[in-house]
Amino acid sequence: MPGIWIYSEDSAVARQLLTAGQELKQTMQQPLNVITLYADDAPSFVQAGADKVCVLKGNNPWPESYAAAITALLQAEQASVLLVGATMRGKDLAAKVAAGLKTGLVTDALSVQFANDIIETTRLMYGGLAVRTEAVALPALVTIPPRTFAEAPASAGQGEVVTVEVANDDARITISNVCPIVRQGADISTASRVVCVGRGLAKQEDMSMVEQLAAAAGAEIGCTRGISEDYHWLPNDRYIGISGQKVKPELYIGLGISGQVQHVVGIRDSKVIVAIDTNEKAPIFEAADYGIVGDMYEVVPLLTAALQKK
Ligand SMILES: Cc1cc2nc3c(=O)[nH]c(=O)nc-3n(C[C@H](O)[C@H](O)[C@H](O)COP(=O)(O)OP(=O)(O)OC[C@H]3O[C@@H](n4cnc5c(N)ncnc54)[C@H](O)[C@@H]3O)c2cc1C
Incomplete structure (x- = not known):
């Protein structure tokens, strides 16, 4: 069934995207769904207004390895829109999913609206000197920077949580080393x-x-x-x-x-x-x-x- 989908590997950002998703839900009259890799966070998405939460379970833990699985899920569900948190990993994944779906991708959107069967977004240009408005046909992929929207408030949600087993091992990519960034002081x-x-x-x-x-x-x-x-x-x-x-x-x-x-x-x-x-x-x-x-x-x-x- 056509729907509005949210994905971020950062659950706080996903709850922010639910705020943008709820505005789209009002105009599109379609269900609002979340894709997550974290079963523990699924109830918080339901409380923040998700109609359905799909918890993806694969054998490779890296978020970027889920692009093909997310593409397949969106195809099967006939998704209308996917909003992705514009983190480094989110941008990487969104580009792969857009290529997989052969559809347009708008990056770093500050607003997202539905009108006349298209998704309309705005973003800053020329270092913030101009605002650019873009229109993208459905299915539309849009990345939204963290903290563009406030987290959707929690309420007693009615949504369902489903677990989807996926194969996400891509033999072409192996992680040889992981070096965490050491921050000095707070973020x-x-x-x-x-x-x-x-x-x-x-x-x-x-x-x-x-x-x-x-x-x-x-x-x-x-x-x-x-x-x-x-x-x-x-x-x-x-x-x-x-x-x-x-x-x-x-x-x-x-x-x-x-x-x-x-x-x-x-x-x-x-x-x-x-x-x-x-x-x-x-x-x-x-x-x-x-x-x-x-x-x-x-x-x-x-x-x-x-x-x-x-
Ligand atoms: C592609 C690109 C990307 C960039 N990205 C960024 C970015 O992300 N972030 C960023 O910051 N810059 C960025 N820059 C650089 C940016 O253009 C400016 O050069 C930079 O922001 C200027 O830094 P500043 O204000 O510290 O220095 P300056 O422009 O040199 O200003 C110093 C100020 O200090 C004042 N001053 C001097 N002495 C005193 C004093 N004793 N008391 C009070 N005031 C004093 C002066 O009057 C002046 O206004 C980018 C540039 C390019 C080309």
Whole structure:
């Protein structure tokens, strides 16, 4: 039966996609189903509104090895839409499934709607300077970045959970080694407060001033690309922007950051943006809710002291 399907190897992201899926369900009048690899998480999808949860069970544990099985399932079920979490693994899998179904794939969608028998999506172009609207015929595959939608709220769901045994061993691919990425500190993409430092910082030793402000504000430290990639003063998983992390904190404080579009696209969903920069014409002030034109070496110690008194 035609339906709207959700897949992510990250169950929190799958619950976010259920929010987008529920909007489609209203207009398409089709059931909303989830594909997961994790039986333990299946009840949470039912509570978040799934009509059916298919738990795929294969003999290869790697999520990317399930592309052929997911393609076959969607074909058998005559799926209308598959929404996939745009994680690294999700994008890899979505491309394979789209090729398997010989259908279109829209990536990094920020909205997804159904009208006139097509799926219409929007996404940012040119580093966030323009919004592109795309139309894709059914069956449509769409990847959606994590945290684009809030998780669907839990309620007493009525959906069913089925287990589907699949063969997912692809003899052409063997995993020879696994090297987990070792993160230093917390994941800034989920931080509720971020102090972000740019090239206004004169030297690495001055990072202690930034650390003190972050500690006083209860914030994680992020940076612009040059601080990590060029100067190596912070790890690469700390830089924010179009080619780095996207953040969505309650509070973002930018220090000595000019506000080029490649950085601003990564902070635009912050609730409150505070910018401190000596250049009153710096573009960061156009994105900021509060701006202080001043030398960070004067302003930051004052701000830190004021926060420490709270
Ligand atoms: C394809 C591509 C992708 C990119 N992706 C990213 C990305 O993902 N993230 C990213 O950040 N960048 C990215 N960039 C780089 C981006 O274009 C900018 O060069 C970068 O964001 C600028 O970093 P910045 O603001 O720290 O430095 P600058 O632009 O040099 O700005 C430094 C600011 O500090 C101010 N300043 C100097 N001294 C002080 C002081 N004492 N007190 C207060 N203010 C002071 C200056 O007035 C200035 O505004 C990308 C570029 C390209 C081409």
